[in-house]
Amino acid sequence: MTFCKSICLLSYFIVSLSFCRLAADANAAKHTNVILIMTDDQGGWDYGFMGNKILNTPNLDAMAAGGARLSRFYVSPVCTPTRANLMTGRYNYRTRAIDTYIGRAMMEPEETTIAEVLAPAGYKTGIFGKWHLGDSYPMRPQDQGFQEVLVHRGGGIGQPSDPPEGAGKYTDPVLFHNGEQKRMKGYCTDIYFDHAMKFIEQNESQDKPTFIYLATNAPHGPFHDVPEDLRQKYKAMDLNDAYGFDLNKRRKNEKLFDDTSRIFSMIENIDQNIGKLFQHLKKIGAYENTLVLFLNDNGPNGPRFVGAHRGMKGRVNEGGIRSVLLAHWPAQLKAGTVNNRIAAHYDVFPTILAATGVDKPEALKLDGVNVLPLLQNQAESWPERALFLQWHRGDEPTPRTNAAVVTQNYKMTFSKENEPGKLFDLTKDPAESKDLAGKKAKLAKKLTRQYNNWFSDVSSTRPDNYAPPRIHVGNSKEPTTVLTRQDWRYSGPKGKGWTRDARGNWLVTVEQAGAYDIKVQFQKQEDRVATELTVQVGDDQFQAKVPADQSEFVFKNVSLHQGKQTVDVKVAEGSIERGPMFVYLTKNK
Missing domain, CATH: 3.40.720.10 (Alkaline Phosphatase, subunit A)
Known part of the structure; x- marks a missing residue:
């Protein structure tokens, strides 16, 4: 220094x-x-x-x-x-x-x-x-x-x-x-x-x-x-x-x-x-x-x-x-x-x-x-610094994808992993219209190196750094766990995320083994078609046939095992298969 x-x-x-x-x-x-x-x-x-x-x-x-x-x-x-x-x-x-x-x-x-x-x-x-x-x-x-x-x-x-x-x-x-x-x-x-x-x-x-x-x-x-x-x-x-x-x-x-x-x-x-x-x-x-x-x-x-x-x-x-x-x-x-x-x-x-x-x-x-x-405007000798910002869809971050390094005067942006970044002088070009990476190759190389070091650092914060957290089931602080499409993991072939026919599953940790009620709420596709429900929690599977006029069903007193599990619920109506809207897991006393 x-x-x-x-x-x-x-x-x-x-x-x-x-x-x-x-x-x-x-x-x-x-x-x-x-x-x-x-x-x-x-x-x-x-x-x-x-x-x-x-x-x-x-x-x-x-x-x-x-x-x-x-x-x-x-x-x-x-x-x-x-x-x-x-x-x-x-x-x-x-x-x-x-x-x-x-x-x-x-x-x-x-x-x-x-x-x-x-x-x-x-x-x-x-x-x-x-x-x-x-x-x-x-x-x-x-x-x-x-x-x-x-x-x-x-x-x-x-x-x-x-x-x-x-x-x-x-x-x-x-x-x-x-x-x-x-x-x-x-x-x-x-x-x-x-x-x-x-x-x-x-x-x-x-x-x-x-x-x-x-x-x-x-x-x-x-x-x-x-x-x-x-x-x-x-x-x-x-x-x-x-x-x-x-x-x-x-x-x-x-x-x-x-x-x-x-x-x-x-x-x-x-x-x-x-x-x-x-x-x-x-x-x-x-x-x-x-x-x-x-x-x-x-x-x-x-x-x-x-x-x-x-x-x-x-x-x-x-x-x-x-x-x-x-x-x-x-x-x-x-x-x-x-x-x-x-x-x-x-x-x-x-x-x-x-x-x-x-x-x-x-x-x-x-x-x-x-x-x-x-x-307070009492920092005349403020140290130079670089800010790092990035976001894109996907299960874990990809280097140099929709990312930026911002300094007081300059900004380096990256669009795709295998493409070179672009350099802008924000003091003269706030609209980021003139790429200076060729003219200021030394600065572009420096900011790219800083970005690479940052990405490597944040990605190694903990082992398996980008593994999603698990929802805990059976804890006394939350008697009923509600699983929603917001938190499910994509697993189906018909649409990703929130579309009507999407499929997904949830990563959970069952804290206490024992008897649970599992309520499933779903949207009906056809009023005159019965619904076949399949609930998979780890190695345990529960099935039910629900009358055509109903859009929810409760599996009573089913046994769940302690530990890390995957919850997967399939809603089938004829040839149509989709995920549920909500799943409620309640630990019985």
Whole structure:
């Protein structure tokens, strides 16, 4: 390490230590609350203060003006990887959460979440909204440090893991409160914010610090159930400026206009709730000492305005991996602070620890760094760093596939494993249109080497690093295990994932041998055809013929063996074979 780099790193650590002491001193006088808000599929330019000419976001605009902001903040191309990075402070490839479905949206339960660090330090921890890191024990948020839990299943309301009683409703949704299924009243985003506000008020009344993870499933689809008054407002507007290109020069797409009006109505509803939240913090006397962080989880869920950039959700172009990071903390952060140093979602974990004065467990290894000095603009000698981002479909990551290395000025992107990467100067070419890999071969080679080293490192975090986690059955903390299409592993010939005729199986660990009830719910293909069910759990097989007018069946008191098993359920109606919609396994007493 050169002398200059050593001095830079020393300066960084001195500033970081001073912030830890600052937070600790503030904590001695008055505890610091943290509210971490993340929206789903909003996109990094879906804000008025980011130049969006259509969207009305006055409360988020005020939050940006009244707090600090990192203007070069990065997230993963899709949601589960971002959530794993955010919750652990580690690259998601270390956590086994690598995709959004087919069993790859479950996080290794041995990973330590920010809630698991804050709770032992006296924090009351709550999650409201979207988890998407595992719906079954031991991967639920209540198994990972959260004491108050109000969430939906899977990746969103309306997806296959949603309970049948929910039917994709954003209004009066079926949610899970501390593990218990409940029909709620109201619009989903309003419900999350209302419960979060009640939670922090209750804790403030007892003088206990609060950590809230408030993760909305809006403005993720489906779009059929949105705030109607706001939808009509945007439907009546000329939405050409919502996309960053002139739709008059293309074939107009009425469905795109309609979807955009619905998405924007959900975003403005989020903004309204942000305003209510800040008013509530003032009302309960928690405004000055509450750090509110706000970000979006990936790029926009469709073609929308992304400034001078290009790309959207799923891609590693700037439009697909850029987010805002707003930080509002009147007691510590100066209004109007904007810092352009690069940072990423895995930096949030150590930053929260620094803000609260809570020590990192000694054995815990983080990939992120504390960025409070950046939010305070007190980091003139900030060390150079590289950020690594990647995502693609598949059972495990492939090197140099939809991946990016981001530095302060340059960016290297990789499309396919056997193709050379492309190099862009983001300071001069934010749209990533001019490949400089040939002209700057030395830099391209350096960034490629850094990427290769990173991929090798994260892929060797643990033996069998990319094996999916297993759902545990028969644990007293979850009397009934529900297996959904969200978490099954693809095994059938007719469609992958969630299509009607798809097949899949589940990897489970049966903790206790004994008698279980197994309930199978399925969709009928033909009303007048009986259904033949076959349930395979390890080496044990159970079969039944179900009358044509029924769409569920319960295998009573079947014996399961302890240990690692595969659950495979076949629903056969004549020549048609498919998987079930839900499987419920209940340990009998």
